[in-house]
Amino acid sequence: MDHLVIVPIVLPLLAGAAMVLLGERRRNAKAALGLVSTLALLVVAVVLLQLANSPADEGPPALRVYLLGNWPSLFGIVLVADRLAAMMLVLTSLLGLAALVFSFARWHRAGIHFHPLVQFQLMGLNGAFLTGDLFNLFVFFEVMLAASYGLAMHGSGTARVRAGLHYIAINLTASLLFLIGVSLIYAVAGTLNMADLATRIPRIASQDRALLEAGAAVLGVAFLIKAAMWPLGFWLPTTYAVASAPSAALLSILSKVGVYAVLRLWLLLFGEGAGDVAGFGGTWLLAGGLATIAFGSIAVLATQDMSRLAGACVLVSSGTLLAAIGTGKVAVTGGALLYLASSVLAIGAFFLLIELIERGREVGADVLAVTREAFGEGEEEEPEEEVGVAIPATMAILGMSFMGCALVLAGMPPLSGFLAKFAMLAPLLPLAAAGGGEGGVPAASWALIAALILSGLATVVAMIRTGINTFWAATDGVVPRVGLIEIAPVALLLSLCVGLTVGAGPAMDYMQATAWSLHAPQDYVRAVLSAPRTGEGGG
């Protein structure tokens, strides 16, 4: 049972390695292996989630610390599964499962090594969520990125390779910044273990503080490039728009890894217990998040292309999360976590759905590995005039799914997006019943409230426009042939959003507990530093 924490890393590694050995011919075997591995990952992640949520026998923290090689946590590598990590693991495996099942219809035949890449991608993501020290975070980031380079260009084609070239160059530069930040922090603090760092940072001499802050800022830039904060995120819409549908769905959680790293490290290292450096960079997060929301909202309104619309939605959700984290309020963080969960699911579903919808409208989309440019712009008027059935079942299902995505992403009432936004907004406004004697709401909170509502409005406008163009005006389009195996993942992800809505009470309790433990990391630090070695007494 103790080894359960490392399973999310080892299992996809072994599965991926086995697939590489299987060779390119036996695709069905690889698909089956991938499906088994991803399902097992999901089960493990859910078990970890339950373990993290149930109170342990002794002491309040329910987090599990795994010492690799049974070294003491200060010297060796630790993996930590707490509530946040467990939640991210579940989201990753759900998204991985959806993308994998979706790819069975056609995409996994579009190029080589799709299945191993998916497994390595999952391994990198899981490792990044579980690791308890900065340098392993770097290593898992690299594993995750290396797999994502392959996935982003899966299917090949000029547009993908061109976007992939930019994506790789930017991420390699970001990795170098990551290393600079890590080594600066090591030079000042003398440790890379996150929990140990949290105890050492308050005791750092004042003349070294500038160096520490410089290191943290450089490291933060590396994460924010990943999270696509405003001046650092121009690469994102292009890369995601041209990636094949299952890859794009899987890649969409990569931007959340940046958000996760900021959330974890900022609250751990520069939380309230950090002495003089407490709250370092918080205003930057808030301002950058607001700028990202603004830029993302304009991008949402300006874009004509559905894939780019999804990319812009990723920007908006990243900005929302960063700004909400930047407020530094526990209750807002709790809401942001719910928003994170629902936006990951909805954006993943949206990326999958786009390909199904576009298939009916575009000639090029049906042919694998052929980009639109290869066909030229003038070939859109194909004489393929099928009888315009008003709204056949396929279109109805696609339309319903599209509406579900739109509701979650825009944060409109029935679905979980609204609940999450409400959970973020409510703590920002002191209610009238609470007296409100504090002298009103600070300007930053007003800015965040305005940004959340306006970005929702922009998303609604853009989604409605796209929806009308696609489902009501496109009578000349061919009704896409959509297999059950392709719509099932979309339905799975959306029904999970519905599940989050129905089970909002327990979900919100979980998120608030997560937010509390993030804002008060003493338990995390104590659990990691005092993690008992197995077979104590042996060398």
Add this chain to the structure above:
Amino acid sequence: MELILALGIGVLAGSGVWLLLRPRTFQVIIGLSLLSYAVNLFIVAMGRLKLGAPPLLEHGTAGDPANYADPVPQALVLTAIVIGFATTALFLVVLLASRGLTGTDHVEGREPGS
């Protein structure tokens, strides 16, 4: 020693950034390589510079940390070199694919005038 290392890191990083911002893919990859060399040297320097000091304790002795080099940055830099090597190789393949597909080595995939 400090001066030489600092100058070396500075020259490598400066050249790397300059090349990274150039329009040809080959320049970009050389720029990234130079930058990664600079970063590797920087990591070593962050473990404090010590000449002729081993990073490992001798067997059976307690040892004074002042007489030893910090082994952690050396481990970090080894990992960083390996990862950097692998990603550079991967980038090189993408670069060649881009050259083959677009027929140009411009980073935008087309010549500026066309």
